Amino acid sequence: MSTAEETAGGETEPWEEVTPDAARRLLVAAVEAFAERGYHATTTRDIAGRAGMSPAALYIHYKTKEELLHRISRIGHDRALDILRTAARTEGSATDRLAEAVSSFVRWHAGRRTTARVVQYELDALGPDARAEILALRRQVDGEVRGIIEEGVAGGEFDVIDVHGTTLAVLSLCIDVARWFNVDGPRTPDEVGALYADLVLRMVGAAK
Amino acid sequence: MSTAEETAGGETEPWEEVTPDAARRLLVAAVEAFAERGYHATTTRDIAGRAGMSPAALYIHYKTKEELLHRISRIGHDRALDILRTAARTEGSATDRLAEAVSSFVRWHAGRRTTARVVQYELDALGPDARAEILALRRQVDGEVRGIIEEGVAGGEFDVIDVHGTTLAVLSLCIDVARWFNVDGPRTPDEVGALYADLVLRMVGAAK
DNA sequence: GCCGAAGCTGAGCGCCCGCTTAGGGCGCCC
DNA sequence: GGGCGCCCTAAGCGGGCGCTCAGCTTCGGC
Numbered sequence: 468m469s470t471a472e473e474t475a476g477g478e479t480e481p482w483e484e485v486t487p488d489a490a491r492r493l494l495v496a497a498v499e500a501f502a503e504r505g506y507h508a509t510t511t512r513d514i515a516g517r518a519g520m521s522p523a524a525l526y527i528h529y530k531t532k533e534e535l536l537h538r539i540s541r542i543g544h545d546r547a548l549d550i551l552r553t554a555a556r557t558e559g560s561a562t563d564r565l566a567e568a569v570s571s572f573v574r575w576h577a578g579r580r581t582t583a584r585v586v587q588y589e590l591d592a593l594g595p596d597a598r599a600e601i602l603a604l605r606r607q608v609d610g611e612v613r614g615i616i617e618e619g620v621a622g623g624e625f626d627v628i629d630v631h632g633t634t635l636a637v638l639s640l641c642i643d644v645a646r647w648f649n650v651d652g653p654r655t656p657d658e659v660g661a662l663y664a665d666l667v668l669r670m671v672g673a674a675k
Numbered sequence: 676m677s678t679a680e681e682t683a684g685g686e687t688e689p690w691e692e693v694t695p696d697a698a699r700r701l702l703v704a705a706v707e708a709f710a711e712r713g714y715h716a717t718t719t720r721d722i723a724g725r726a727g728m729s730p731a732a733l734y735i736h737y738k739t740k741e742e743l744l745h746r747i748s749r750i751g752h753d754r755a756l757d758i759l760r761t762a763a764r765t766e767g768s769a770t771d772r773l774a775e776a777v778s779s780f781v782r783w784h785a786g787r788r789t790t791a792r793v794v795q796y797e798l799d800a801l802g803p804d805a806r807a808e809i810l811a812l813r814r815q816v817d818g819e820v821r822g823i824i825e826e827g828v829a830g831g832e833f834d835v836i837d838v839h840g841t842t843l844a845v846l847s848l849c850i851d852v853a854r855w856f857n858v859d860g861p862r863t864p865d866e867v868g869a870l871y872a873d874l875v876l877r878m879v880g881a882a883k
Numbered sequence: 884g885c886c887g888a889a890g891c892t893g894a895g896c897g898c899c900c901g902c903t904t905a906g907g908g909c910g911c912c913c
Numbered sequence: 914g915g916g917c918g919c920c921c922t923a924a925g926c927g928g929g930c931g932c933t934c935a936g937c938t939t940c941g942g943c
Contacts, residue, residue, distance in 0.1 A: 588796070
């Protein structure tokens, strides 16, 4: 852990599961390029150039440009789901768990903004099969948050009429952080996480 | 007013300011294509085809493909700002005005989802000058919402510590509706508008 | 009935895209 | 130390992109 980026969300070193080294460098380069310009505006020559390789090198490790996006999206969604599952399983009241889920989820979207941006906003560039796989992960993400809210309502901690709609709004709020968060802006990921946890507890009517 | 789409947000017929007729048809076709596939994945041949014209016809009415996006973005932001200004100027408490601002803003993002999607998510495809012009409009959008919240805090109606951060979150919540709203889904724009107005009033700590 | 302007099309230019192929360098194993 | 397999590059293919241009049709004014 040597840089601010690496400690974001207190997570393990990202992309370490991607081997060999050249494949990981290409993938990291693709994340940066996709986040900056969008998938369709990014060329394979740009990705290879950022990784210090020739355009042809990309095709040794990945069949197509779309496979790169698929791998990024898959790993990113796995990580997002892992964050929410960890929060949902911690001990404490529904209020505690919802606050932890929102703050850690938001910290990830802010601290790992480039990854989150690709993961959350380039889904439409995937083909039907890959998109279906990712959408299944998204339903699990939705389920984790909805579960906490349902428990809070059942236990009398929360006051929510439309659980599905509120779940959608909470996730939407967190995800959109990847769109507007600015690394050079006035807020740290931790600060946004704390603010958003407070706002979400208000949304579900949790007692102070 | 003959279709559900046209009555969304109770607004006037959109794009009527775009003349001549062929230019408007091209612009409407571009909105649909950009919303479906994104700006970079849309070809000028696709836009012209949707408008029932040859590819060359596009360049009689617009200098470049980017000018089309610029015009769409400009008109859309003007409309969004108009909606918020109207809500901010209505009579009533800050609570009433914030509820009206959020519900009408959300109704527009849901009911005019294709337009809103292009307006809110394709900003990065514009060149520096056009982007700067649009960002100025966004600051005005932000100012309208922040103004209502500040008045609510000053008048004791709201309980908000971080006004800027809360304003950002409220706008983020509304804007992201354009990403997830599904016309074939279970909720109408009116229903989402009402739900979101309630959630936002909770976020600012407005009394019931 | 003629003319110019406006609107549009068919053809296509030059460019850059995603991706392929042939072959070279280098380390590892016997 | 010779052969093999893994990575990688230089070069380039086929195609689709944004955009252009010469010329055709249509129509209002006189």
